[in-house]
Amino acid sequence: MARQLDYHTMWQIFARFRESEPEPKGELEHLNAFTLLVAVALSAQATDAGVNKATRTLFKIADTPEKMLALGEEGLTDYIKTIGLFRQKAKNVLKLSRILHEQYGGKVPSSRAALVTLPGVGRKTANVVLNMWFRHPAQAVDTHIFRVGNRTGIAAGKTVEVVERAIEDNVPVEFQLHAHHWLILHGRYICVARKPKCGACLIRDLCPYEEKTF
Structure with missing residues (x-):
């Protein structure tokens, strides 16, 4: 060191x-704050290229928490099954989508404290979203x-x-x-x-x- x-x-x-x-x-493809959050959450122990390949089709039909919830676990799994740990990640994405829908009006919060309470979102994921979408250093x-x-x-x-x-x-x-x-x-x-x-x-x-x- x-x-x-x-x-x-x-x-x-x-x-x-x-x-x-x-x-x-950043190299993760996204359409809005929600799809960025999902992409970063999916990228844990996976490559950006692999995540992008899976989400290009997914985000065309599920670019909001409500649309993601409508897919359901099996529907979401079909899109992300090429990504490592896809089953647990699918559960987390749906859980965080429900929280965003019920507690934040479908919007992604702009505070680290709020972001890290979401399933599958740690400090690193929160910081990526804060930096790339909200332009926080x-x-x-x-x-x-x-x-x-x-x-x-x-x-x-x-x-x-x-x-x-x-x-x-x-x-x-x-x-x-x-x-x-x-x-x-x-x-x-x-x-x-x-x-x-x-x-x-x-x-x-x-x-x-x-x-x-x-």
């Missing part, structure tokens, strides 16, 4: 990320961000919670909104787990990682 980087280095790193990709986007730490944060010193920490706080505390405020997307994409395509592509890395001269590959 690298030591936490200083402010000047952090600013340089995120300035480069911003110059390379000014408006980074929430930091959803996944395995990519955890690896990149510790390998580079951008956000050093032994737990997901510590890494999340390190991003919030140390990334300059003007980069907070897009920080987690830049880090996810960097980890997914460049700073990969087994053999990072350091030769193609736009921050390699600022990164203290000792086992660089070229």
Whole structure:
């Protein structure tokens, strides 16, 4: 685990990320806040590509909690059975849809405290929805961000919670909104787990990682 980087280095790193990709986007396809919430919930222990393949058809007929409830468990299962843990995920999606319908008028709440009370929605899922839909500078730490944060010193920490706080505390405020997307994409395509592509890395001269590959 690298030591936490200083402010000047952090600013340089995120300035480069911003110059390379000014408006980074999440890769989960969605139509509104509800379909985003469902997509993120379905993506646990699954790939974004796999979720997108299943939800493209699903969201055409069930883009609200009410329409999702009308499908029922077996109907929903037919659409998402290619996704890992699909049976439990189907139950959770229907439970959260009922709660949204009965308690929130069919709308997705914009507070983390409310979101994490929904079945199948943890802090990471809540943060993704807050960031991508409500444009709140929430930091959803996944395995990519955890690896990149510790390998580079951008956000050093032994737990997901510590890494999340390190991003919030140390990334300059003007980069907070897009920080987690830049880090996810960097980890997914460049700073990969087994053999990072350091030769193609736009921050390699600022990164203290000792086992660089070229």
